[in-house]
Amino acid sequence: MLLFSTIFDIEETLNADDFIRLVLQWNETSSRIENRVQNINWQGEHTVRFGDEKLCLEFIEYAEKNVITARHGRTYMK
DSSP states (O other): OOOOOOOOOOOTTSOHHHHHHHHHHHHHHOSOGGGOOOSOOOOSOSSEEEEOSSEEEEEEEEGGGTEEEEEEEEOOOO
16 A cells, blocks of 8 residues: 655755665654664665565665655565
8 A cells, every 4th residue: 555655856966875865864863763664774776675574665766767766664574
């Protein structure tokens, strides 16, 4: 189930690394501790997934379209 989705038009000065850093900062400072993805060790990748079987934070880059996505949510595995 998708609860929220948006597309932002951004200034050219905000690159993919800056976007990922902002999302990681949001994750680290969230007031809802239970929604923080733990033990993130970002090494500069633009397509990467962090988390466990319960909660994840995922980035996917579509370089040919100049798009990078971030997905945060519960992971439901059987």
